[in-house]
Amino acid sequence: MKNKEVDYIVVGLGLAGLAFSRILEKHKKSFIIFEDNSQNASLVASGMYNPVVLKRFTPVWKANLQLKEAIPFYQELEQLLQNRYNHAVAIYKVFKSVEEQNNWTVACNKSSLSNYMIPQIINKKIAGILSNFGFGRLKNTGRILTKLLLDDYKFYLKECNLIKYERFNYHSLKINKNIVEYKNIIAKNIVFCEGFGLIKNPFFNYLPMQEAKGELLTIHAPELNIDFMIKSSVFVLPLGNHYYKVGATFNWKDKTLNATQEGKQELIDKLSKVITVHYKIVAQSAGIRPTVKDRRPLVGKHPIHKNMAILNGLGTRGVMIAPWAAKQLFHHLENDKELDKEVTINRYQKLFSN
Numbered sequence: 001m002k003n004k005e006v007d008y009i010v011v012g013l014g015l016a017g018l019a020f021s022r023i024l025e026k027h028k029k030s031f032i033i034f035e036d037n038s039q040n041a042s043l044v045a046s047g048m049y050n051p052v053v054l055k056r057f058t059p060v061w062k063a064n065l066q067l068k069e070a071i072p073f074y075q076e077l078e079q080l081l082q083n084r085y086n087h088a089v090a091i092y093k094v095f096k097s098v099e100e101q102n103n104w105t106v107a108c109n110k111s112s113l114s115n116y117m118i119p120q121i122i123n124k125k126i127a128g129i130l131s132n133f134g135f136g137r138l139k140n141t142g143r144i145l146t147k148l149l150l151d152d153y154k155f156y157l158k159e160c161n162l163i164k165y166e167r168f169n170y171h172s173l174k175i176n177k178n179i180v181e182y183k184n185i186i187a188k189n190i191v192f193c194e195g196f197g198l199i200k201n202p203f204f205n206y207l208p209m210q211e212a213k214g215e216l217l218t219i220h221a222p223e224l225n226i227d228f229m230i231k232s233s234v235f236v237l238p239l240g241n242h243y244y245k246v247g248a249t250f251n252w253k254d255k256t257l258n259a260t261q262e263g264k265q266e267l268i269d270k271l272s273k274v275i276t277v278h279y280k281i282v283a284q285s286a287g288i289r290p291t292v293k294d295r296r297p298l299v300g301k302h303p304i305h306k307n308m309a310i311l312n313g314l315g316t317r318g319v320m321i322a323p324w325a326a327k328q329l330f331h332h333l334e335n336d337k338e339l340d341k342e343v344t345i346n347r348y349q350k351l352f353s354n
């Protein structure tokens with residue numbers, strides 16, 4: 001078989017692999033992607049972007065920086081693939097107490113949050129939604145249709161012959177000083193973007209990834225008529241035609257992608273305290289968020305093999321973080337630019353042993 005030479009091999013096409021391959025395309029670097037459908041966080045994700053932590057009314061870590069990269073990133077993909085992925089969706093936070101209302105009002109005055117939090121407390125009742133203390137409304141928030149985007153991008157890659165649907169076998173990788181070889185492919189660099197699949201990667205599985213499995217329901221509620229997301233102990237996200245996504249659970253033990261009866265029951269119980277209308281469950285889905293001990297992404301070069309790198313640990317906020325973190329990694333690899341101290345995997349150097 002004839003050898004194929006590329007600048008990069010990319011392993012995994014979730015939001016991390018998508019963001020990295022797009023920056024490669026923009027800089028005219030050649031690449032090939034391997035994808036084996038073993039993980040699906042990016043496919044099941046609700047796709048929300050929201051720069052406010054709704055438990056504490058504080059800014060999400062580096063949210064403004066990330067959104068500055070993310071919004072144009074998705075816009076460019078809309079142009080490239082001729083489809084719409086970014087939809088503005090307001091969020092209504094259900095208050096649990098007067099104290100929470102007061103905390104909201106205080107937080108609205110902070111300059112980092114005032115672009116997103118609306119000070120007026122909404123006291124009017126919303127049909128079908130339970131609330132004793134009203135709502136706080138967030139603006140400039142939205143949703144990326146991640147599955148549609150990835151499906152369209154995969155089709156585009158397939159047409160360009162840039163994706164192989166097969167499991168990347170780590171043991172077949174040969175590492176030389178300036179290149180890596182995998183089967184008949186010779187590449188200058190390899191970047192791993194496997195999400196929770198990282199735990200099977202012998203080069204990087206020393207990094208402290210924790211499984212944060214999440215389950216979601218899709219319901220049909222004909223009497224519920226909202227075009228914004230409700231955030232309470234669960235969220236209720238409108239999909240159109242009275243369909244809603246309800247989620248999500250957090251399970252720190254289960255490493256499987258199966259939808260479970262426990263997950264379903266937890267969501268049903270919580271939902272009964274949020275909405276009053278009848279509904280029918282039409283689907284259930286599950287995925288594993290690639291979460292890191294310190295809740296920061298995993299970005300950087302392997303401690304020994306400098307032509308091998310990782311882009312992972314996007315946790316619960318892959319939509320906002322991926323484009324920003326991919327840019328960090330690209331300029332680190334190509335231009336020797338220093339990585340943000342909080343994302344570099346050097347912070348876990350002590351865990352690495354030969």
Ligand SMILES: Cc1cc2nc3c(=O)[nH]c(=O)nc-3n(C[C@H](O)[C@H](O)[C@H](O)COP(=O)(O)OP(=O)(O)OC[C@H]3O[C@@H](n4cnc5c(N)ncnc54)[C@H](O)[C@@H]3O)c2cc1C
Pocket residue numbers: 011012013014015016017034035036037038039040041042043044045046047048049166167168169193194195196197198213214215216247248286287288289290311312313314315316317318319320
């Ligand atoms: C229920 C749920 C709801 C969520 N909601 C949101 C949300 O509203 N907003 C938000 O920003 N984030 C959300 N997230 C988090 C978000 O999904 C993740 O941060 C993000 O998808 C992680 O992307 P990734 O590319 O790192 O991982 P993944 O999406 O897991 O992608 C990794 C890819 O690598 C492939 N792969 C792995 N190993 C191999 C191998 N050896 N060979 C070939 N391919 C391989 C996998 O098949 C997979 O396609 C949610 C997650 C879940 C589970």
